[in-house]
Amino acid sequence: MGKLGDMANKAKEMARSHPDQADKGVERAERMVDERTGDKYDSQTDKAADAVRRSYGDKDKPAH
Template identity: 45%
Template sequence: MGIMDKLKGMMGQHPEKARQASDAAERKINEKTGDKYTSQVDQAQRRAEGSLGMTDKPEQPPT
C-alpha cells in the first residue's frame, strides 16, 4: 500500500491526521534530498492533496 492509499483511507475519518501525514512525508523527502528539490516536492504534495480533496481551507457554501 502506497502513501496515496494511506492518505485516502485517512481522509474519510481523520482528515487532520491525513494532513499531518502528508506534511511529515514532505519533510522526510526534503530531508532525504538535502532540501535540493523543495519546490518540486511542494508542488507534488499540493497535487496529491488536491487529487484527494485535501484543501487548505474548507469550502464555504455559497451565500
C-alpha cells in the first residue's frame, strides 16, 4: 500500500481509539461546509458525516 493508504489507515485507527475527538472534528468540518455553502448541501454533508462516523465505528451519533 502507498503512503496515502498508510496515512488513511493510521487516521482511521486514531479515530477508533479516540471517537469523541474524531466526532468533534467531523462535526466541525460538517458545520464549516454548511456555513460556507449556506446549507445548500446540508443533506450531502449529513450523509458524508455519517459515512465518516461509520468508518471509525461511531454509529450511534446522528448527523446534525
